[in-house]
Amino acid sequence: MPPEDTLLSREALLDVFCKETRERLARALDCLEQGPEACNYDAVHQEFDSLHGGARAVDLPWLEHYSRVVAGYARFLRHLKRGGSHGETHALLTQAVAALATQCNKYPLADLLPGPESEIPMRELLNTMQNLMQRADPAELSPCAQPTAERPLVLLVVDDSATSRLLFRIHMPTEGGHVVHEAEDADSALRIALEVRPDMVFLDYNMPDRDGVSIARDLRAAGLDACFILLTANVQQAVLDEARAADFAGVLEKPVSRSKIAAVLRTATQG
Amino acid sequence: MLGTLRFAQPTNSMKPMDLSDAQRDLLTELGNISISRAARQLSALLNEPIRFAAPRVDLCTADEAAQHLDTNDDKKSAAMACIYQRMSGELTGRIALLLPSHDSHLLFQNLLGRSAPLQGLDMHAFEHEALTEIGNILISSCISAMADMLQLRIDVSVPRFTETTAQDLFNDAVAEGPEQQALLIHARLSASRLELEGTILLILSAAAAEKVVFAVQAMILAAD
Numbered sequence: 001m002p003p004e005d006t007l008l009s010r011e012a013l014l015d016v017f018c019k020e021t022r023e024r025l026a027r028a029l030d031c032l033e034q035g036p037e038a039c040n041y042d043a044v045h046q047e048f049d050s051l052h053g054g055a056r057a058v059d060l061p062w063l064e065h066y067s068r069v070v071a072g073y074a075r076f077l078r079h080l081k082r083g084g085s086h087g088e089t090h091a092l093l094t095q096a097v098a099a100l101a102t103q104c105n106k107y108p109l110a111d112l113l114p115g116p117e118s119e120i121p122m123r124e125l126l127n128t129m130q131n132l133m134q135r136a137d138p139a140e141l142s143p144c145a146q147p148t149a150e151r152p153l154v155l156l157v158v159d160d161s162a163t164s165r166l167l168f169r170i171h172m173p174t175e176g177g178h179v180v181h182e183a184e185d186a187d188s189a190l191r192i193a194l195e196v197r198p199d200m201v202f203l204d205y206n207m208p209d210r211d212g213v214s215i216a217r218d219l220r221a222a223g224l225d226a227c228f229i230l231l232t233a234n235v236q237q238a239v240l241d242e243a244r245a246a247d248f249a250g251v252l253e254k255p256v257s258r259s260k261i262a263a264v265l266r267t268a269t270q271g
Numbered sequence: 272m273l274g275t276l277r278f279a280q281p282t283n284s285m286k287p288m289d290l291s292d293a294q295r296d297l298l299t300e301l302g303n304i305s306i307s308r309a310a311r312q313l314s315a316l317l318n319e320p321i322r323f324a325a326p327r328v329d330l331c332t333a334d335e336a337a338q339h340l341d342t343n344d345d346k347k348s349a350a351m352a353c354i355y356q357r358m359s360g361e362l363t364g365r366i367a368l369l370l371p372s373h374d375s376h377l378l379f380q381n382l383l384g385r386s387a388p389l390q391g392l393d394m395h396a397f398e399h400e401a402l403t404e405i406g407n408i409l410i411s412s413c414i415s416a417m418a419d420m421l422q423l424r425i426d427v428s429v430p431r432f433t434e435t436t437a438q439d440l441f442n443d444a445v446a447e448g449p450e451q452q453a454l455l456i457h458a459r460l461s462a463s464r465l466e467l468e469g470t471i472l473l474i475l476s477a478a479a480a481e482k483v484v485f486a487v488q489a490m491i492l493a494a495d
Contacts, residue, residue: 160429161403162400163405206411206428207429233407233408233415234411235415236418236425238424
């Protein structure tokens with residue numbers, strides 16, 4: 001929900017948000033019209049990532065979900081090697097963006113809700129994108145893309161402790177505009193990771209039923225191409241060795257601090 | 272200090288493992304390093320320096336630990352915040368951080384209480400959740416120090432929170448088996464705005480306790 005002491009009414013916020021959304025969708029469609037070879041998927045991802053944040057701020061859960069899936073799918077396409085099926089996967093993204101643009105142009109600005117006739121096609125588009133991401137063969141994805149400092153990073157923090165996730169958010173450096181997503185267990189980590197395609201995944205070592213190392217294996221097996229960081233207070237040598245053997249890029253020791261997170265981000269982005 | 276755990280000073284009857292002076296000294300140093308590591312993490316959490324006195328370390332049976340609770344002090348029945356984890360790997364048993372309820376509440380208030388993120392949140396549940404994570408960090412830092420010094424791999428389960436009394440805690444340990452050993456590291460940690468009197472308690476099987484003593488002896492021999 002928007003803050004209670006905001007100076008703008010919800011209707012006014014929605015007006016501003018809808019205008020921005022139309023502009024974002026138009027820019028995303030411009031990118032997509034370039035075709036699968038020339039399309040800047042990072043730019044499409046960025047538009048939908050921002051849209052996701054905006055939808056959360058104005059409390060539109062369906063749009064929050066829709067934009068998260070589309071943003072993740074755009075990142076998924078960026079990692080796909082050029083192949084025979086690329087035209088179809090590109091067309092699917094174009095359809096999803098165009099369907100949302102139609103919604104925005106069709107309904108009153110202050111009442112941005114999916115209409116009954118379009119809701120089902122949009123849901124089917126989402127399901128198709130999610131299925132494609134989940135079924136992707138890791139061999140079809142490009143080698144691990146090193147995050148670069150030129151663009152905001154997408155981070156996923158997986159920790160069963162709400163306090164630990166809260167401390168991460170509190171200490172997250174604001175520079176760079178990095179986006180943080182959260183998951184509290186292995187199932188939600190897999191679902192969200194395939195949706196948002198994070199650059200970096202911070203995994204708690206000690207979680208109910210599973211440890212972070214085994215969850216990282218599952219995420220990789222599902223085709224996630226990301227930089228993995230172990231998040232733990234248990235920094236005994238045996239655990240550090242296990243993380244190294246599992247190809248974790250680093251360890252972030254709890255309790256986290258702004259400087260510790262910044263150091264890990266710096267290391268990851270500078271290689 | 273409300274609800275402080277007070278143990279009688281070790282007596283001759285509290286030496287079931289029959290530790291040598293060198294072993295006891297090294298075990299105390301182990302406790303000192305473990306608490307130092309925990310104090311460093313607490314300092315990072317609170318963003319201020321933490322002072323602590325040299326901790327006292329006792330190794331005795333759980334039964335004796337219960338017997339030697341200071342019977343002149345009715346605080347043994349006071350509520351304690353207890354964050355505990357099961358240990359597995361090369362050292363099996365349980366490890367717990369015990370804090371008098373008053374201290375644990377102060378700790379929560381200093382760390383997160385003033386910046387509780389949501390109105391209408393169940394603050395009691397939020398406090399327990401936060402203390403569980405704080406306990407996890409402090410316990411893990413102690414365990415990491417011990418594991419590296421003793422050259423033993425020690426895994427811990429997810430942390431659990433409970434409110435209990437010292438008496439009930441030891442009664443439970445004794446009920447699991449009279450041969451259960453208790454390794455107690457008592458420490459008083461202080462920052463500018465709060466003072467904590469906490470105990471790190473390891474409940475070990477007799478075999479696990481022997482493994483600790485064996486590892487301690489190996490360190491002594493290696494140093495000679």
